[in-house]
Amino acid sequence: MPRTLPDSARIAETAYLIWLDEGRPEGRDLDHWLRAQEVLSAEKKPARKASSKKPAPKAAAKPRARKAATTPAT
Numbered sequence: 001m002p003r004t005l006p007d008s009a010r011i012a013e014t015a016y017l018i019w020l021d022e023g024r025p026e027g028r029d030l031d032h033w034l035r036a037q038e039v040l041s042a043e044k045k046p047a048r049k050a051s052s053k054k055p056a057p058k059a060a061a062k063p064r065a066r067k068a069a070t071t072p073a074t
Helices: 008-021 028-045
Strands: none
Touching: 008 028
16 A cells, blocks of 8 residues: 655644754755655554454353362361
8 A cells, every 4th residue: 555645734744843843953954854655544444343253252161070079078
């Protein structure tokens, strides 16, 4: 499935926020732009759909064996 790129205004805003978070380094504008694209593209990915198969019902529990009643020794 092809990824849809977000519009350039959103990328620019996100890149700006990344630039601020990194302390405003110079010369890293392309890195920030590409990271912003990745971040925004990841947000747009649809969540995986759960399987339409229903899980099989659990088997009924087996009855537990009971201890035989013991009579006190005399």
